[in-house]
Amino acid sequence: MTYKVGILGLGTVGTGVAKILQDPIGRHPLLPEIKIARVGVRSLNKQRDVAIAPDLITDNLESIVNDPAIDIVVELIGGIEPAKSLILKAIANGKHIVTANKAVIARHGSEIFTAAKQKGIYVMLEAAACGGIPVIQALKQSLGGNRISELTGIVNGTTNYILSRMYFEGADFAATLAEAQQLGYAEADPTADVDGFDAADKMAILASLAFGDRVKVEDIYREGIRSITSADIGYAKELGFTIKLLGIAKRPKTDGDSNLEIRVHPTLVPIQHPLANINGVTNAIRIEGDPIGEVVFSGPGAGSGATASAVVADIINVAAALKSMPNQINSLMGCSHEHYAKVAPIANTVAQFYVRLLTHDKAGVIGDLGTAFGKHSVSLNAILQKTTVHDGLAEIVVVTQKVSEFNLQAAIAAIHDLPTMHSIPTILRVL
């Protein structure tokens, strides 16, 4: 049998997918049965890095999702619109979907999966989170026997690249970002990456699969890495940590009923932790469950080849399912959950904190600080004091024990008002 694929978008990922489908030798034995039927592009005249017969290429994307000959629509244009409308139209026309579009799945997954379920359609999204790392399939299938209690990940390559360089070279954020932009690792407008939006989209997808409930992106607490300075990286190192932008999702009680905690923020990670040594643009996901314990997946989270690998895996999965059962959906391949997770407010969560403070270099500062923290039940694990950084100011770094976010914020508010306090430049969580 032959399965006909319509590809929407021929950028780097689309080109990577087309190259694999055109050159199947030595890959999966099902690939020769998968054919590129149509390719939709924005500009017909652009030079391409892959040879596609001109009569297969169109700039009319609607014609692809409406083409009765096509079995699988591969959406690689990204962004919300027209991607969302094209996906919904393809589903309405009975076509299976493979997408690498984290934004549309994270924000409109509910509408898309509901439509797909009604029509008996697969919506496959391995490429939508962490590129080539096969974590979506692991969550859907391989870890199904487990009660997942925690999923923690480095899910954004750009910020991991920046933080890794800051760690190894002591460079500052602004300079490292500028260099990352020059090298093509960060976009001209880096907001989606450095402010954690991209990571939050991916965490919404990963957490919904790990915990079996839909997650709204807007429920995810989110902080980016713009406030991290080389001073923070230096202190973290001194204390035995590195700093990573982590996505953290956990359900502290595994009764399946308690609130989900889910957040994206820069985090001090102990240097022996398996995520601490994931550097550069590499992504990694650590999953903790009962009875498996801990598994870690790492690999390229982005890039043409890695993302194309995930897209093609999804195409193969759909083709194999269609081959054996054209009219029946395999429930393991779908996203069947329909309820939204109850997400715990950040104020209710518990964490260790790293706080960097600038104080007037006077006697009694440490005592004032300790008293203020103590009044709000914040116990301290470590204090570093560097006297007279500049202008008669001293820098103090504290690491707390595990405290509620609510208590920490109350202590911080009180400390702000201390006469000996100059400012509190950085507050970070510790893994």
Add this chain to the structure above:
Amino acid sequence: MTYKVGILGLGTVGTGVAKILQDPIGRHPLLPEIKIARVGVRSLNKQRDVAIAPDLITDNLESIVNDPAIDIVVELIGGIEPAKSLILKAIANGKHIVTANKAVIARHGSEIFTAAKQKGIYVMLEAAACGGIPVIQALKQSLGGNRISELTGIVNGTTNYILSRMYFEGADFAATLAEAQQLGYAEADPTADVDGFDAADKMAILASLAFGDRVKVEDIYREGIRSITSADIGYAKELGFTIKLLGIAKRPKTDGDSNLEIRVHPTLVPIQHPLANINGVTNAIRIEGDPIGEVVFSGPGAGSGATASAVVADIINVAAALKSMPNQINSLMGCSHEHYAKVAPIANTVAQFYVRLLTHDKAGVIGDLGTAFGKHSVSLNAILQKTTVHDGLAEIVVVTQKVSEFNLQAAIAAIHDLPTMHSIPTILRVL
């Protein structure tokens, strides 16, 4: 629908599987449809860590594989017989198989898969290699778009535990093995682990999935870790390496036609390599492919919970497939290859080598050595010389550049005959 499972063996893994199936809340939504129908044990009177209704338990294992009510037979008794006969009988009776038995799959997979294919039966083996790490499914499905060029892994937890302790504590092999035996990390007869037989079984399974050809265990070159001394670990450290028992499978040319290289041996691993920091009983697999690049999976390679997680994943996969298509096999879940890989003889492979030599402490020793290596086209990367270790002997460690095994062995034979040479205690490969 309900899917009826017959479990052969109620040891730690069988107990773990039964516990998951009895307590499905918060795990995969398909689990409540999977029921334990029969459990086969060796001794009916043994105290069990899981509550199974007495009328489900039998010591007649044949009666389970012959029971018409059972859909899936879960083989957890291990070893070759009676496991092999029971599996074949279950297949003949149309039952799907889930097994954690690497020995029977590595040695008799050919017969088992041929029988399964003829009957249209699934034989699932996620638990047969690397316990809970979902690498089998990744190779079968998620990485299908790739041409795999290399699979390297720490696939035996016992040896990794021993080598990790030797690395961190400078302890000797014999003492560490004895301690591992006391702690239950090594068996009373440690042969299968420390001599690399267990790792070879797993590599036969992993390589056959990665490279699409069956691999005979007896074609795998194999060296264990008994010869590793604390001196070797120390020199490796000094040179920037750790020592790991690695399984290495690669197809140097990715034309799908060249010989497969596959071997298990202690290996010097550069300390920055992703496998270098996998310590204790943890397993890890690094897979390199085109276009994905590199992915690494790590997690618990053995133990009740981890192995049960993999077994249950396989049961869920079979149940989901049966639910949607009772009479059709999904080709992605099978092991379809029927040909045997051509395996390159070890003499034809190329590697860097670490050689530790004891010489009489005389002038000209280094010159003699260099000349002997040079004559056989073995170039050197590094030489460490420690004078007068004991009895007037000097210890010399060399690391070669990449050379063919054939040339290295020829050079070693010549060096053995040098009058200044005392002995050559260790020869190891470098990753």
